[in-house]
Amino acid sequence: MQAPTTPQATWSRSAERIMAAINRDPLTAPHALRNDALLAVSVAVVAAALALFVDDGRRPDALGWALLLVSHVPLVWRRRRPVLVLVAVITCVFPYHFLDYPHTAATQAAYVALYTVAVTGRPLRTVLVGIGVITMAVGVLLTISAQEALGLLKASGWVVAVLFCGVDVRFYRQYVASIVERAERAERTREEEARRRVAEERLRIARDLHDLLAHSITLIGVQTSVAAHVLSADPERLDRETVAKALDDIAETCRSARGELRTTLEVLREHGSPDARGPLPGLDGLPDLAEAARLAGARVEQTVRIRQAPPAVGAAAYRIVQEALTNAVRHAGPGPAVQVELAERQGVLHLSVRDDGTGPGRGGTPGFGLVGMRERARSVGGTLDAGPRTGGGFEVTAVLPLTTTGERDG
Structure with a gap:
């Protein structure tokens, strides 16, 4: 009614x-x-x-x-x-x-x-x-x-009054039109900013998934090879302890990967603010990366001469070291010696990961690891270089500023 x-x-x-x-x-x-x-x-x-x-x-x-x-x-x-x-x-x-x-x-x-x-x-x-x-x-x-x-x-004042009224209404309409135009332009800008944020978020998730899966699958593959080698080397004298340790390492790697994958994908299920994300990985996670690489057979020496970094810079450094260690385990040959160094000099984080292995083969299929590392560094205003060393092996160096203009995920 x-x-x-x-x-x-x-x-x-x-x-x-x-x-x-x-x-x-x-x-x-x-x-x-x-x-x-x-x-x-x-x-x-x-x-x-x-x-x-x-x-x-x-x-x-x-x-x-x-x-x-x-x-x-x-x-x-x-x-x-x-x-x-x-x-x-x-x-x-x-x-x-x-x-x-x-x-x-x-x-x-x-x-x-x-x-x-x-x-x-x-x-x-x-x-x-x-x-x-x-x-x-x-x-x-x-x-x-x-x-x-x-x-x-x-009586000509009436003529002047009518003309003045018309001019005043014309200026008022132009003022209203300018306000409407600014509002429409602001709305378009908000929509473009929203689309840009969505694209950046998708790129961030893609990079995280690549780093996570490449690192975890590489470690699982190496640990599985160790278990298979122990089983086939001397079946008469089976080293059960070594096989059990290799299988435990595989299980631990799977659990870590599953937990980090859940954290990475939570942003896709988030119904609240688009900026509501789980805690970012940082410099405090570097020892775990080194330990995982040691379990895969690499001899890792790690030197960290920096206590604290902005969350975005710490996440970028974490992902760069993770991808560099993954590449070393995958391409540097059996038992590579890897040196990881992070130091702060004049307000800048200097990062390097060096190994003494043979490096990736020339005929191999190029992946997205190096591209992803460069994007990580660029996302916080830094630079990254990667290539073979003069005396053999491979080296990844990055320079990341410790003062960023905005909080952005790596």
Whole structure:
């Protein structure tokens, strides 16, 4: 059941319609021709009433009624050709005034035409039109009576008021249009920023998954090879302790990978803030990476001469060391010696991972590890270099600033 309409609600809707009509650009408003035709008819009715009941000239005859009513016809096209409409109205109004018909009745159409010129054109054109109309009107009335011309000159303040009102409304509409444009531009900017954040988040998750899975699968593969070698080396004297240790290492690697994978994918299930994420890996996780590489057969020496780093920088350093150790275990050959060094010098984190292995084969399929490491470094404003060492082996070096402009995930 529809609620009864209160006077306050009716007045509110009426006020909203009036403000919408004021704010709307007259050149692009819908149903302009129909509305202007209704306006012309309304103004003509008012003019006829004034001609009948206001005694400031002789009563109109057939010619006076014709000039008065015809002067309202051009108002139908006032938005399309405002200056031509004003000229047409003045062409009918001046003979009307010259023949001394009721002067008040013919001013309404002229005011509407003047307002339209002011509200649709530039201020300079409005000023020139106003001066021209006043000058022409005074000149015509001077041919009739100097007293009438002086009276019109005194009443020219109404012309100035109408022109000023039109210019003011025009500036107000431009102001409203600029506000709407800024709001739309801000909305587009927010949408673009949201899309950018989504793309960065997808890239972050892809990098995390690559680092995590590549590291874990590589360790599992090496540990499985150790168990298989022990089983096939001497079946008569099976070293059960070594096999059990290798299998325990595989299980521990799987558990660690499963936990980190769950943390990485939690962001995809998060229904709250897009920035709500689990704790980032940092420098405190480097000993676990070194231990995992040792279990895979690498001889890792780790030197860390930095106590604390911003979360984004710590996460980037963690992932770079993780990928570098993974590549060393995978490509450096059996039992490689790996040196991991992290040091702070002049507000910058210097990171290096060196091994003495043979390095990746030339015919191997290139992966995304080096690309991912460079993206990690670039995400916090740092740089990364990787390549074979002069004396043999492979080296990864990175320079990461410890003062970042924003908190960004690695």
